[in-house]
Amino acid sequence: MVRISVVMPTYNTAIDVLREAVDSILKQTFQDFEFIIIDDGSTNGSIDYLQNLTDKRIKLIRNPYNLGITKSLNIGFQAAQGKYIARMDSDDIALPTRLEKQFVFMEKHPDMIMCGTNVECFGAVSRKSKRRIDDMERYRINALFVHPGPSHPTAFFNHELLLRYHLAYDERIVYAQDYHLWVEISRHGQIGFLKEVLLRHRVSKDQISVKHRSEQIKGDQITQGELLQELLGFVTQEEKDFHYHYSTGYYNDTKINNEMLKWFSRLIEANDCRGVYDKKKFRRYVYDVIIKRNIYHSFEPGMSNAAKIAMFFRYMPFPLALKASLGMCARTAIHRLRVS
Structure with missing residues (x-):
């Protein structure tokens, strides 16, 4: 069994940006993974770039038409064969030791359903997050009032526990699907957190727009x-x-x-x-x-x-x-x- 399944949906991501995301995974210090990329009906030519990738760890899934990120994530998770599942966004950059450090953390905490990390935002916003999870009961209380984190593209799941508790993304939710899943996870077990920054999160103007x-x-x-x-x-x-x-x-x-x-x-x-x-x-x-x-x-x-x-x-x-x-x-x- 492969140890980690990296799941990354993409839809019309600019090719240069997509290349940065893909390279950041392929160049990880931890190499025992499969890389599941779900193309959600892209029309900008990025599918040609993906189809020309030769790394055997890459498994490309093409949706017949645009299904949205929530359904695409569930498709990727269903295809995953790894002991753990790592989320990745197609416009972010994973730091080289991300998979290694999250893998080691989860191996030491087999009761954890998920862990996340802090991120460094860049682009339209420039800052480093300083989140922490020290008390799961306070985390559950916090969730009644606001999205409690961790940042979605840093999520790293225990695959067996996801299956045991029938945990998946709620396809009613187009945006903020992570919020709902984090709440469901907190009902069944623990969420861990690595305080160091292990991912650079790209923030575009569209992401901070009123419409979004x-x-x-x-x-x-x-x-x-x-x-x-x-x-x-x-x-x-x-x-x-x-x-x-x-x-x-x-x-x-x-x-x-x-x-x-x-x-x-x-x-x-x-x-x-x-x-x-x-x-x-x-x-x-x-x-x-x-x-x-x-x-x-x-x-x-x-x-x-x-x-x-x-x-x-x-x-x-x-x-x-x-x-x-x-x-x-x-x-x-x-x-x-x-x-x-």
Whole structure:
């Protein structure tokens, strides 16, 4: 059995970009893999490049027409023969030791269903991610409010465990299909994380456009909606929209208000009753992350620290309000030292 199946869908990827992605896999320090490339009906000539590749580890699958990335991923996973499955995007660049380090990590943690890594974004956005997963219960709580990561093209799966728990991409979801799968994985086992950067993630202008964002929201809301229904029972579309707007952190107009506090108090009360999540961790997360973030969004230009601190104590339990206030004052002091 081959040890790793690398699965990479592609659709009309520019040939020079596609070549970089392919080369980054073929030049890995870990060489015991098959490379499954799914061409999803490309019309830009990139199929000619793929058909001319001679490396015997490459298995090219051609969809009869454009099926979309979610179905293409499932096709690739079904064809995979490896002990592990590594995701790859056709416009990204895997660092040379990516497969080796993720393989070693998963061999040491046979209970892990999946692991991911940090990424370095380049192109329209330039930054390095600094994600971490230290607590699976907090991870599950986080998923109710926002995509918890890891970055999709860094995913590295235990193939046997995927099959055991019948885990696959939900084909209802065109974008953000990873969010839904990560949630399903977290119901059955552990998700590991390597903190180092092992992939360069290309970000194009199209990826950060309003159109793409609106399509991703639809996928996010399918996943969030299922989690909300598990916690609350019946949830209206209006409530799903409200929750998404105030919980994700994508919007800067989410000032603290009574309607928002009422909604998140309802979530806390429902969890206290149903015990879907650890009660103490859930309550702390809602206040220390969600409520605090929206308090920060409520600060007005020129507002004094005293007024800001008063808001913390008005809307948060005393210990968390004190912690938030001290943190804010410390950051203010450090900033003043830097500019002086």
